[in-house]
Amino acid sequence: MSDVNDHRGDETDLGCGYLEQQVNFLREAHAISKLVNSTLDLDTVLQTIVELLPRSMEAQGCTIRLLTPKSNKLELMAASGLSREYLERGEVVDEQNTIKALQGEPVAIYNVEADDRVLYHEHMGREGIKSLLAVPIKVKDEVIGIIRILARECRNYSEAEVNFSQTVAEIGGAAIINASNFRKITLLFNQIEEQERFLANILDCIRPQLLVVDQNRRVVMANRAFLQANRLKESDILGLEYERMCQKEEGNTCPVDQVFASKQTATIVQQIDEEDGSHWYERAATPMFDTAGELEFVIEIIRDITAQRQLEMEQAERSKLKGVVELAGTVAHEINSPLFAALGTAQLLEGDLQSSEYEEDIQTIVRNLKSISELTAKMTAMTGYRSREYVGETRIIDL
Numbered sequence: 001m002s003d004v005n006d007h008r009g010d011e012t013d014l015g016c017g018y019l020e021q022q023v024n025f026l027r028e029a030h031a032i033s034k035l036v037n038s039t040l041d042l043d044t045v046l047q048t049i050v051e052l053l054p055r056s057m058e059a060q061g062c063t064i065r066l067l068t069p070k071s072n073k074l075e076l077m078a079a080s081g082l083s084r085e086y087l088e089r090g091e092v093v094d095e096q097n098t099i100k101a102l103q104g105e106p107v108a109i110y111n112v113e114a115d116d117r118v119l120y121h122e123h124m125g126r127e128g129i130k131s132l133l134a135v136p137i138k139v140k141d142e143v144i145g146i147i148r149i150l151a152r153e154c155r156n157y158s159e160a161e162v163n164f165s166q167t168v169a170e171i172g173g174a175a176i177i178n179a180s181n182f183r184k185i186t187l188l189f190n191q192i193e194e195q196e197r198f199l200a201n202i203l204d205c206i207r208p209q210l211l212v213v214d215q216n217r218r219v220v221m222a223n224r225a226f227l228q229a230n231r232l233k234e235s236d237i238l239g240l241e242y243e244r245m246c247q248k249e250e251g252n253t254c255p256v257d258q259v260f261a262s263k264q265t266a267t268i269v270q271q272i273d274e275e276d277g278s279h280w281y282e283r284a285a286t287p288m289f290d291t292a293g294e295l296e297f298v299i300e301i302i303r304d305i306t307a308q309r310q311l312e313m314e315q316a317e318r319s320k321l322k323g324v325v326e327l328a329g330t331v332a333h334e335i336n337s338p339l340f341a342a343l344g345t346a347q348l349l350e351g352d353l354q355s356s357e358y359e360e361d362i363q364t365i366v367r368n369l370k371s372i373s374e375l376t377a378k379m380t381a382m383t384g385y386r387s388r389e390y391v392g393e394t395r396i397i398d399l
Contacts, residue, residue: 025164028056033171042179046078049147049172054081056168057161059151061129065092066137066145066176067102074098074145082127082150089123101134101146106166108133108157130154135165139173147172209302213256215295217242226302255285259298263287269305280309332379339376343369 032052036045050062061081065074074093092098096117097107109132112118113125118132129150137145147169204224212221219240227234230245237245246254258266267284282305288297346369350362 021158021160025056025160025167028052029164029167029171032056032168036172036175037178040179040182042176042183043078045172045175045179047080049168050078050080053147053165053168054149057133057149057151057165059133059149061127061150063087063148063150064137064145064172065148067143074102077145086123086127089120092119095119097132097134097148098146101136101148102143104136104138104141104143106133106135106162108162110156111154128152131157133157133162133165135162135169137169137173137176139177144173144176208304211242211245211300211302213242213298213300215297217256217260219245220297229302255283256298256300259285259287260295263295279304279306281305328379332376335372335376339369339372343373 032049035048035052039045046064050064054060054062059081061079063079063082064077066077067073068075074091076087079087097109100107100117107117109115109117112129112132113121118124127150130153131151133149135147135149136143137147147165149165207225209226209229210221210223211219211226214220219237219242222232222234222237226232227237230237242254242256246256253261255266255268258264258268265284265286267282270281270283272279272281282303283300284303285298285300287295288299290296343366346362346366350359350366
C-alpha cells in the first residue's frame, strides 16, 4: 500500500469540477493565511488551523502536533472535532503514518481500520474515524510537526486536497514559528522585567542611598532611600545629568568624577548643612566595566555617618576630658606636698610673730596658701570642665 492514494478518480481531468476545486482551495488557503498571519498569539494560530482546515476539506477532525525543541518529542498542541478520550489515547510517534510525515512525506489512508500504518484501531473505531491524511509542517525544509486531518467516511484524498493541506501546513509553519518566537521574546521580556523588579526591590531594601550613573554620566537607577532623602520621584531623576545632582565642596570633586578620571574606587566625606542641622555623609563610588574592560557604569553609595561622627567626637571629648582630669589630679598631688609644708610653716610663724610688724604679711601668706589648697582640692575632685577665654586666642580651663 502506498503512502498516497492509488485511486484518485479523474484528478488528471482538467474539467470544470477540478478547476473549481483548485480555485476554492486557493481562496481557502488565502483566507487561512490572512487569519493566521494577523496574530502573534500561538494558541490562536494553532486553533485557527485545526478549525478551518478540516472545514475546507469537509472533514470532521484535525490535530496539530509539534516537535518540542529540547526533547524533540511530539506534543499535541491543538485539536478540533475530537473527544478528550480519543486525544488522550496515547502517543502516536510510533505509528508509520506519523514517522513518514515527520520524514517530510504526506500520508493518505483510505480505511484506517484495515491499515497497519495506524495503531489505535479500536479508539478510531469508537470515535467513528474512517480515513486519515497526515502532512508535515515544514519551515525551510525542516519538519517542526505534523497535521492530521480525520474524516468519518472512507475517502480517497485527491492530489488537490493533499497539495492544499501541504500549502496550509507551510503557511501554518511560518505563522507558528513567528508566534513561537514572539512568545519566547515576550517571555524573555517578562523575565527581564521580573528580574528588574526583583533587583529594584533588593536595591530599595538597601538602607544607604544608591545611585547608578552610565558612561554618559546620566542617572539610570536610584533606590528608594535616595529618592526619599532628596524628595524626588524616579521620573524626576532618570536620565538626569549627574552634575546636576552632585553637591561639590569647594576644592573637591565628586567621587563619581574621580572614578571617571582614575577608573578606581573613590571615597569622600562631606559635611552638609540641612534644616535639622549639619549632617556628615560618606560617598563611595565604584566602577563597573564591560567585557571589553571599558567603564560602563559607576555605582555611588551615600551613607549618613552623622551619628558615627557625633560618637567619634564624643569619644574624643571623653578622651580629652580623661586626660585633663588625670593631669589635674597629678598636678594637684604634686602641688599638695610642698603646699602643706609651706602652709604648716606659715601657720607656725603666724603664732610666733603675733603683734609683730610681720604679722599682716604672714596672714596674707597663710590666706593665699589656703586658697591654693582649695584649688588643688577642686582639681582632685574634678570630673568635667569648661574653658574660657584668657589672653588673645588662648583659652584656659575654668575650675
